[in-house]
Amino acid sequence: MTPAARIGAAIEILDRILGGAAAEQALTGWARANRFAGSGDRAAIRDQVFDALRCRRSFVALSGGAESGRALMIGALRAEGRPVGEVFSGDGYAPAPLSAEEAANLASAPSYEALAELVALDCPDWLAPALRDALGEDFAQVMQAMRHRAPVILRANAARGSRAEIREALAREGIESIPHPLANHALKVTGNAQKIRNSGAYSDGLVELQDAAPQAAVEALPLKPGMRVLDFCAGGGGKSLAMAARNRGHYVAHDAAPSRMRDLPVRARRAGARIEIRDSAQLATGAFDLVLIDVPCSGSGTWRRAPEAKWTLGPDRLAELVGLQARIFDTAARHVAPGGSLAYMTCSLLGAENRAQVAAFLARTPGWRLVTNRLYSPLDDSDGFFGALLMRD
Numbered sequence: 001m002t003p004a005a006r007i008g009a010a011i012e013i014l015d016r017i018l019g020g021a022a023a024e025q026a027l028t029g030w031a032r033a034n035r036f037a038g039s040g041d042r043a044a045i046r047d048q049v050f051d052a053l054r055c056r057r058s059f060v061a062l063s064g065g066a067e068s069g070r071a072l073m074i075g076a077l078r079a080e081g082r083p084v085g086e087v088f089s090g091d092g093y094a095p096a097p098l099s100a101e102e103a104a105n106l107a108s109a110p111s112y113e114a115l116a117e118l119v120a121l122d123c124p125d126w127l128a129p130a131l132r133d134a135l136g137e138d139f140a141q142v143m144q145a146m147r148h149r150a151p152v153i154l155r156a157n158a159a160r161g162s163r164a165e166i167r168e169a170l171a172r173e174g175i176e177s178i179p180h181p182l183a184n185h186a187l188k189v190t191g192n193a194q195k196i197r198n199s200g201a202y203s204d205g206l207v208e209l210q211d212a213a214p215q216a217a218v219e220a221l222p223l224k225p226g227m228r229v230l231d232f233c234a235g236g237g238g239k240s241l242a243m244a245a246r247n248r249g250h251y252v253a254h255d256a257a258p259s260r261m262r263d264l265p266v267r268a269r270r271a272g273a274r275i276e277i278r279d280s281a282q283l284a285t286g287a288f289d290l291v292l293i294d295v296p297c298s299g300s301g302t303w304r305r306a307p308e309a310k311w312t313l314g315p316d317r318l319a320e321l322v323g324l325q326a327r328i329f330d331t332a333a334r335h336v337a338p339g340g341s342l343a344y345m346t347c348s349l350l351g352a353e354n355r356a357q358v359a360a361f362l363a364r365t366p367g368w369r370l371v372t373n374r375l376y377s378p379l380d381d382s383d384g385f386f387g388a389l390l391m392r393d
């Protein structure tokens with residue numbers, strides 16, 4: 001496909017997403033219907049679609065038009081300083097030339113420098129006060145970082161080798177990486193990230209895809225050999241696997257939706273980890289030295305990887321999530337043994353889901369104290385992520 005034809009495809013996919021389709025679904029649907037597109041085409045189209053979703057507000061403003069796939073790609077070209085007419089030529093599979101209305105809109109659209117702050121930062125208006133509150137003077141820098149692609153980060157599995165050894169194993173397969181300073185086993189991929197999923201290093205359990213902040217948060221947990229540990233919201237088991245790689249212990253995974261843990265046995269086998277799966281009825285009160293709750297959240301820390309969430313989150317959904325997080329906090333706390341710990345984690349930047357949630361738990365639950373908490377952001381070269389450790393008397 002020519003570069004212009006790829007932009008034409010991105011326009012079609014973006015229109016489906018703006019019409020309500022999930023991004024992954026729209027991309028897969030397009031690929032199935034257009035089998036001539038090779039893997040390079042699909043990867044390039046995917047990047048264009050996700051870039052446009054991250055910068056949805058500013059790209060539309062730069063086009064001067066109403067929101068549409070074409071407006072997004074006109075804005076994207078303008079943001080890159082590329083002449084729009086060269087791509088919107090109508091030649092072959094290139095997008096049709098600009099209509100008179102589109103051309104007039106583009107001619108009168110402001111420059112990026114002239115956009116209002118929240119438009120230029122691609123920040124939804126209603127979330128700006130909460131984000132400013134959580135990020136303080138880093139607000140603009142973090143929101144600017146959220147407009148760009150996230151790096152690919154791996155966790156080198158300590159049960160399979162040192163970070164240096166695993167880095168060499170990756171290099172032998174042509175995957176380049178450098179140690180990430182935030183976590184002891186984190187590797188930032190600097191070349192050939194597309195090879196990871198089909199690599200021997202991945203299938204042999206040497207690496208898992210995991211951002212640096214959750215790795216750092218797991219490293220900060222007070223894990224000791226032989227501990228009884230419950231991952232209460234285990235999902236795919238990313239945190240269980242990271243904990244089990246650190247220390248021998250008795251690891252139990254649980255999730256309200258057990259089907260989410262379906263891949264965990266295979267992943268654990270691959271990683272050489274032992275993780276027992278239990279349902280709610282099999283979890284005794286006060287039976288664990290450490291309970292981890294990686295709760296469902298807005299995902300505001302992962303907007304670089306899942307940019308749709310930035311635009312679809314609303315106040316009602318956020319309030320619903322905050323209520324659910326509080327209920328999980330209360331339920332999970334009952335499984336902690338006296339003197340044990342409760343680790344609360346989100347991939348959110350918002351105070352309501354982080355510090356305020358922890359403060360509310362402490363206020364309504366006697367016998368607990370806060371040990372540490374930390375908010376990570378793209379300024380740490382990671383996703384936005386929050387971790388708090390609480391201890392039971």
Ligand SMILES: C[S@@+](CC[C@H](N)C(=O)[O-])C[C@H]1O[C@@H](n2cnc3c(N)ncnc32)[C@H](O)[C@@H]1O
Pocket residue numbers: 232233234235236237238239240254255256257260294295296297328
């Ligand atoms: C952020 S995801 C967990 C991701 C996972 N820890 C990982 O590292 O891959 C949150 C999980 O919480 C689960 N969940 C939702 N409500 C729950 C509840 N009331 N009790 C336990 N788990 C719940 C969801 O099914 C989802 O899998």
